[in-house]
Amino acid sequence: MGLELRRTDRGMTEAEARELLERGEYGVLSTADAEGRPYGLPLSYCVLENAVYIHCALEGHKVRNMAANSRVSFCVVGATELLPSQFATRYESVIVTGRADEVFAEEKQRALEGLVAKYSPQFLDEGSRYIAAMGDRTRTFRISIDSISGKARR
Numbered sequence: 001m002g003l004e005l006r007r008t009d010r011g012m013t014e015a016e017a018r019e020l021l022e023r024g025e026y027g028v029l030s031t032a033d034a035e036g037r038p039y040g041l042p043l044s045y046c047v048l049e050n051a052v053y054i055h056c057a058l059e060g061h062k063v064r065n066m067a068a069n070s071r072v073s074f075c076v077v078g079a080t081e082l083l084p085s086q087f088a089t090r091y092e093s094v095i096v097t098g099r100a101d102e103v104f105a106e107e108k109q110r111a112l113e114g115l116v117a118k119y120s121p122q123f124l125d126e127g128s129r130y131i132a133a134m135g136d137r138t139r140t141f142r143i144s145i146d147s148i149s150g151k152a153r154r
Contacts, residue, residue, distance in 0.1 A: 017094045017150025022047045024076035024094070029054065029143075031065035031072050031100075039065055045074070046114035052096060052143040053103070053111035063139060066100045073097050074143055092152040098144045108140040 012020070030040040039061055045054050052074055056062060066072065078092035103111060112135060116127030 012150030020094045027076040033065045034068035046118045055138045055140045070099045072100045094150040098146040100141045111140045
Protein backbone atom coordinates (compact mmCIF):
# COMPACT_ATOMS: atom_id res chain seq x y z
CA MET A 1 0.00 0.00 0.00
CA GLY A 2 3.05 2.28 0.21
CA LEU A 3 5.10 4.22 -2.26
CA GLU A 4 8.43 2.76 -3.37
CA LEU A 5 11.29 3.71 -1.04
CA ARG A 6 14.89 4.01 -2.14
CA ARG A 7 16.11 3.46 1.45
CA THR A 8 14.06 0.43 2.41
CA ASP A 9 16.01 0.14 5.67
CA ARG A 10 14.27 3.35 6.81
CA GLY A 11 10.77 2.32 5.83
CA MET A 12 7.98 2.24 8.39
CA THR A 13 5.33 -0.41 8.60
CA GLU A 14 1.90 0.68 7.41
CA ALA A 15 0.72 0.71 11.04
CA GLU A 16 3.60 3.04 12.04
CA ALA A 17 2.87 5.33 9.10
CA ARG A 18 -0.82 5.51 9.98
CA GLU A 19 0.02 6.25 13.62
CA LEU A 20 2.26 9.15 12.59
CA LEU A 21 -0.42 10.42 10.21
CA GLU A 22 -2.97 10.44 13.02
CA ARG A 23 -0.75 12.16 15.60
CA GLY A 24 0.81 14.73 13.27
CA GLU A 25 0.25 18.39 14.09
CA TYR A 26 -0.07 19.64 10.51
CA GLY A 27 0.48 18.39 6.99
CA VAL A 28 1.49 19.78 3.62
CA LEU A 29 -1.07 19.36 0.87
CA SER A 30 0.40 19.28 -2.64
CA THR A 31 -1.85 19.92 -5.60
CA ALA A 32 -1.35 20.75 -9.27
CA ASP A 33 -3.40 22.98 -11.50
CA ALA A 34 -4.75 22.07 -14.93
CA GLU A 35 -1.37 22.95 -16.53
CA GLY A 36 0.52 20.79 -14.01
CA ARG A 37 1.97 23.67 -11.96
CA PRO A 38 2.54 22.36 -8.41
CA TYR A 39 1.33 24.09 -5.25
CA GLY A 40 1.98 22.97 -1.68
CA LEU A 41 0.72 24.48 1.54
CA PRO A 42 0.72 23.55 5.23
CA LEU A 43 -2.65 23.04 6.89
CA SER A 44 -4.49 21.42 9.75
CA TYR A 45 -6.25 18.10 9.20
CA CYS A 46 -7.81 15.11 10.88
CA VAL A 47 -7.95 11.42 10.03
CA LEU A 48 -11.24 9.55 10.10
CA GLU A 49 -11.35 5.94 8.98
CA ASN A 50 -9.27 5.65 5.79
CA ALA A 51 -9.27 9.33 4.86
CA VAL A 52 -7.65 12.66 5.65
CA TYR A 53 -10.02 15.60 6.05
CA ILE A 54 -9.17 19.26 5.51
CA HIS A 55 -11.20 22.45 5.50
CA CYS A 56 -10.67 25.73 3.74
CA ALA A 57 -12.24 28.94 2.53
CA LEU A 58 -14.98 28.88 -0.07
CA GLU A 59 -12.57 29.93 -2.83
CA GLY A 60 -8.84 29.97 -3.36
CA HIS A 61 -5.82 28.49 -5.10
CA LYS A 62 -6.05 24.99 -3.61
CA VAL A 63 -9.81 24.80 -4.28
CA ARG A 64 -9.24 25.71 -7.93
CA ASN A 65 -6.41 23.19 -8.20
CA MET A 66 -8.45 20.36 -6.66
CA ALA A 67 -11.31 21.16 -9.04
CA ALA A 68 -8.92 20.93 -12.01
CA ASN A 69 -6.98 17.90 -10.75
CA SER A 70 -8.27 15.94 -7.77
CA ARG A 71 -5.08 13.84 -7.42
CA VAL A 72 -3.13 15.08 -4.38
CA SER A 73 -0.27 14.25 -2.08
CA PHE A 74 -0.28 14.92 1.65
CA CYS A 75 2.91 14.86 3.75
CA VAL A 76 3.31 14.93 7.54
CA VAL A 77 6.67 15.37 9.28
CA GLY A 78 6.86 14.18 12.87
CA ALA A 79 9.76 14.50 15.27
CA THR A 80 13.06 15.77 13.90
CA GLU A 81 16.51 16.22 15.42
CA LEU A 82 19.53 17.76 13.73
CA LEU A 83 22.73 15.71 13.98
CA PRO A 84 25.32 18.34 12.94
CA SER A 85 28.42 16.22 13.61
CA GLN A 86 27.00 13.47 11.39
CA PHE A 87 25.73 15.86 8.69
CA ALA A 88 22.35 14.22 9.11
CA THR A 89 18.92 14.49 10.68
CA ARG A 90 16.79 12.10 12.68
CA TYR A 91 13.27 12.32 11.27
CA GLU A 92 9.98 10.59 10.69
CA SER A 93 7.58 11.35 7.88
CA VAL A 94 4.60 9.93 6.08
CA ILE A 95 3.28 10.60 2.58
CA VAL A 96 -0.25 9.85 1.46
CA THR A 97 -1.49 9.96 -2.11
CA GLY A 98 -5.12 9.99 -3.04
CA ARG A 99 -8.02 11.87 -4.49
CA ALA A 100 -9.58 14.96 -2.91
CA ASP A 101 -13.37 15.20 -3.04
CA GLU A 102 -15.55 17.79 -1.39
CA VAL A 103 -17.87 16.42 1.29
CA PHE A 104 -21.24 17.71 2.41
CA ALA A 105 -23.94 17.27 5.03
CA GLU A 106 -23.23 14.56 7.63
CA GLU A 107 -19.75 13.76 6.37
CA LYS A 108 -18.77 17.44 6.44
CA GLN A 109 -20.15 17.74 9.97
CA ARG A 110 -18.18 14.67 11.14
CA ALA A 111 -14.99 16.04 9.59
CA LEU A 112 -15.39 19.47 11.19
CA GLU A 113 -16.13 17.79 14.54
CA GLY A 114 -13.00 15.68 14.01
CA LEU A 115 -10.93 18.83 13.53
CA VAL A 116 -12.34 20.36 16.73
CA ALA A 117 -11.68 17.12 18.64
CA LYS A 118 -8.08 17.03 17.42
CA TYR A 119 -7.10 20.66 17.91
CA SER A 120 -9.46 21.87 20.68
CA PRO A 121 -10.56 18.80 22.66
CA GLN A 122 -11.22 20.84 25.80
CA PHE A 123 -13.69 23.06 23.88
CA LEU A 124 -16.02 20.55 22.21
CA ASP A 125 -19.25 22.40 23.10
CA GLU A 126 -17.85 25.73 21.93
CA GLY A 127 -16.54 24.00 18.80
CA SER A 128 -19.99 22.62 18.00
CA ARG A 129 -21.45 26.11 18.26
CA TYR A 130 -18.65 27.47 16.07
CA ILE A 131 -19.32 24.82 13.41
CA ALA A 132 -23.03 25.66 13.47
CA ALA A 133 -22.28 29.36 13.06
CA MET A 134 -19.46 29.12 10.52
CA GLY A 135 -20.02 25.83 8.69
CA ASP A 136 -21.52 27.53 5.64
CA ARG A 137 -18.37 29.64 5.29
CA THR A 138 -16.04 26.70 4.85
CA ARG A 139 -15.54 23.88 2.38
CA THR A 140 -14.44 20.47 3.56
CA PHE A 141 -12.56 17.85 1.54
CA ARG A 142 -11.84 14.16 1.99
CA ILE A 143 -8.53 12.80 0.74
CA SER A 144 -9.16 9.10 0.21
CA ILE A 145 -5.95 7.23 0.99
CA ASP A 146 -4.81 5.30 -2.08
CA SER A 147 -1.27 4.82 -0.80
CA ILE A 148 0.60 5.56 2.39
CA SER A 149 4.33 5.36 2.97
CA GLY A 150 6.34 6.22 6.06
CA LYS A 151 10.06 6.68 6.47
CA ALA A 152 12.25 7.36 9.51
CA ARG A 153 15.85 7.68 10.55
CA ARG A 154 15.95 6.81 14.20
